Amino acid sequence: MGPLLNVKQAYEARSGKNKKFMISLLKTIILAVFAICFMLPLLWMFSSSLKGPTEVFGYPMKWIPKTIRWSNYVKVWTDPDIPFLRLYYNSLFIVIFSIIGCLLTSSLAGYAFAKMDFAGKDILFMLLLATMMIPSQVTIIPRFMLFKMIGLYNTHWALILPSWFSVTAIFLLRQTYHSLPNELIDAAVIDGCSHRIIWLRVLLPLTKPALVSLMVLQFISGWNEYLSAIVFLLDKSLYTVSQGVQYYYASEAQEFNFTMAAATSAVIPIIILFISAQKYFIEGIASSGMKE
């Protein structure tokens, strides 16, 4: 009886394992089919970016064009009117200065809210949170007038400066500083350090993961920003990548292959960034909301 039971148990265990494996495989296949459907529009975009002007809507549709035209990218990147090379430079300029400013101001504010006692703390924090409800469309008209008056209209700073105040970033960093033990501060105070030194030397280095998450979030929202770009940037030489895609898309010439080469150029850096920093992306997004 004994050995027989063991054999039976072993058989059942194995068939159970097999069954589990098959279920996992089946689920993976179903999800993979979904995932491929999800990717199809982007694959179509890439495929069209390598086609001739009449091939994009040619019949029958081909996923791989007969002649692969990398020259579309050369055209889009070196166009005399709005070369993507310069659009990339513009977008990177905006994104980099937005990130530096936002991380700096929000780190300072987050530290103050988490680790300092001061008059008006709770009221101020509530006020910041309350303004989150107000859509930026309410503020964009006065901002436009303000920037016109002080000469920031039609400069990249009109897009950079507003990002230096971010409730989301302050909130996220406040949480991060909150989670750091007060003993660190008390020990530094005994050593005679001021808050400035404590923040810069002791606590700031410990918030690196949160800062990287914010950096990544700020990068995507800055890179993809469209409304404030079309409101504040007039000269073609200042255009961002999003405006560049819109320019090809709306042009009279209707060169679909160039539009798709522009679109692909706009999407690729984000995908590369995501793949190389997937962990920080997921953490950042799971801990805060973003994008319009």
Next chain:
Amino acid sequence: MKRLKYKDTKDAYLFLAPSLVIFITLVIFPILFSLVLSFTKWNFLSGFSGIQFVGLENFKRMTSDRYFKQAIINTFIYALTVVPLSILLALILAYVMNTAVFFKKTLRLCFFIPYISSTVALAAVFKYLFREINGPINLFLANVIRMQSLPQWFTDDRLNKIPIITLLIWTSIGYELIIYMASLSNISHSLYEAADIDGASGATKFLKITIPLISPTTFYLVIVRMIATFKLFTAVSIMTMGTSARANTTMVVRIYGDAFGAYKFGYASAEAWVLFVIILGITLIQFWGQRKWVHY
């Protein structure tokens, strides 16, 4: 060790100064100014001397503004289709992905890419995909499904919101999926094991354990995605370009057009405040309604 009350006030405001300078000049001042503007009639091109106080005139005019009313209706249609559909799909995907599957990270990547990609680029792609003559979707319907009369995605009034809704669902699932996956992984396995002992089926477990336990997450997503959809601009602005645009626009597209196309700053400010009141109202209603279905 008892701390002195407010001992850091001076230092704290130094720390807060950079944020507060931007907050006051680029948030508080614009909010107040825009509130004032909403009671004026002002074409920006006429300069500051052209500002006229008109009281509630702008708000009265809005009630007979056919296009703005249509934009409000459209915005509601987008919010009430995109938010529930994308959240439901994301939940199902997250539920399956959180069980044993292979290549979890690669799959997650595929669902996530549309969310982080440039909306302008994706909207242009979708406009082409749905193109009526020889667009890939209509080619597929004609040659694979053998459909006789092809849908006119942009000219048919009954269909012309579908491309926009599809695009919006496609781009928002990634975010919702990530949030749901994080929340689902927090549910204790012992609950499912207990249900197994009681002989509960998969569907029962999903409906009676999973759904109630993640209801706070669902609530959060509904709020966040509703607000985001009410502020919708880029996707609609790109996709309605060059078509019977007005029929499909959203409130923000109208506000943008009135402000920076027609330079009617007073009227556009009033429209923006109506948008704010609607967002506030919807958020409050949801907070009130959550008692009925959210379990903490």
